[in-house]
Amino acid sequence: MMTLHRHLKKIAKATLVGAAFAALATSANADTTLRGASMFDEQHAFTKTLMKFDELVGQYYSGDVTFDLRLNGELGVEKDYVTFLNQGVAIDYTILAPSNMARFAPSIPLMDMPFLFRDLDHWNAVLSSNVLAPLEKELSEKADIVIVGYAGGGTRNLISSEKISNMQELAGHKMRVMGAPIQAQVFNAIGAAPSAISYNEVYNAIQTGVVNGLENEAASIQNLKFYEVAPYLTKTAHSITVRPIVFSGKSYRKLPKDLQAAIMKAGKEAGNYGRELESREDAIKLKQMADAGQIMVSDFANREKLLEMVKPVQDNYAASLNATDLLTAIRNK
Incomplete structure (x- = not known):
């Protein structure tokens, strides 16, 4: 099965090398195919960033390469x-939340720890440096x-079924958090009652009252x-997301x-593109939802x-x- 994105990349590559489209059918088996995945549609910043990555790889590589990026x-x-x-197996590249990689590399969620970054300038300074190299090595x-680049840039807030x-x-608020222990530890410390629930189960968990909300970007x-199911958004701005492009x-x-x-x-370039894109779009999307009466x-x-x-x-984490030295280096950046 060929996705629309894969088809378009083949046409673009054929144009670059000046080959006839018909020739691709006979040479397709010689191509290198890179398989990507996004949980979201073509309008989401992660998908746009991955598509930019595809475009740039095709630009910088002189050989034949095809991209099979599966969405939604x-x-x-x-x-x-x-x-x-x-x-x-199955995929070669994607964008991931660090917490989802914790079961293989326990230290990696430190780069996405809640309340780690002072503001967008601090966040960008860290991601534009080599401060996170020890985590990349692990x-x-x-x-x-x-890790081939750093995307992200969404500001994460609380979203809940009741106003907070x-x-x-906030005390005792039942909320979904990502699976890394540091996520639950931080929200326990501020009085909430966090639970690690699979992302694809969160909507139903709120609907049925298992939890009353989550934390997420716009x-x-x-x-x-x-x-x-959770129309109340509380501007805690507890995280500016770090979302590595990984291979x-x-x-x-x-x-x-x-x-x-x-x-x-x-x-690296796609990461820069993704950070600028998501940090710029974040406030726009919040306003769109507020203006539409979808969130308060x-x-x-x-x-x-x-x-x-x-x-x-x-x-302590x-x-x-x-x-400790790494955390100090991040704070001092």
Whole structure:
């Protein structure tokens, strides 16, 4: 089965080399096919970033390469992608939340820890540097997954079925968090009652009262229509997302050296593109949902108190990973 995106990339490549489209049918077996996956549709920032990655690899590589990018969760959810990448099957590249890679590389969620970044400038300074190199090394060695760039940029807030605007309303709030232990630890520290629930089960879990909400960025709230069951958004701004563009190490090592080089160059540039895109779109999407009456937005009173409450948890987590110096380097960037 050929996706629309794969078909378009073949046509684009044929144009670049000046070959007739008919010739592709006879040479298709000689192409290198890179298989990608996105949980979202073509309008989501992650998908746009992966499509930009495809475009740039094709630009920087002089050989024949085809991209088979499957959308809308056709190949599963992120925890499935992690397994596929580790095993070198089904997909070669995608964008992942660090927490979903924790079962292979326990330290990796540190790069996406709630309340880690002061603001967008601090976040961008970290991702534009080599500060996270120790985590990249651990992921490569323990999970056989290679980080080729950093996307992300969505500001994550609480979204719930009931209004939450202060510490009293937050107390005991049943909320979904990602699977890495640090996520639950942080939200426990501020008085909520977090549960790790599979992403594809969250909508029904809110609908049935298993949890009363989740934390997420605007693009995913809009794309997956979480506002239908959780229309109250609280501006905690507890995370600015770090979403690595990742490649299967097993797949990567099989590729020609010049294609490997093109992937690394394209990954960095696509990451820059994705960060700018998502950070710019985030406020726009929030306003779209608010203007449409899909969400009701409120500030969180005394947010500074939350920052004080979580710092000991962050420190203890970093110490448990022998990553105190890394956390200090991130904070000082």
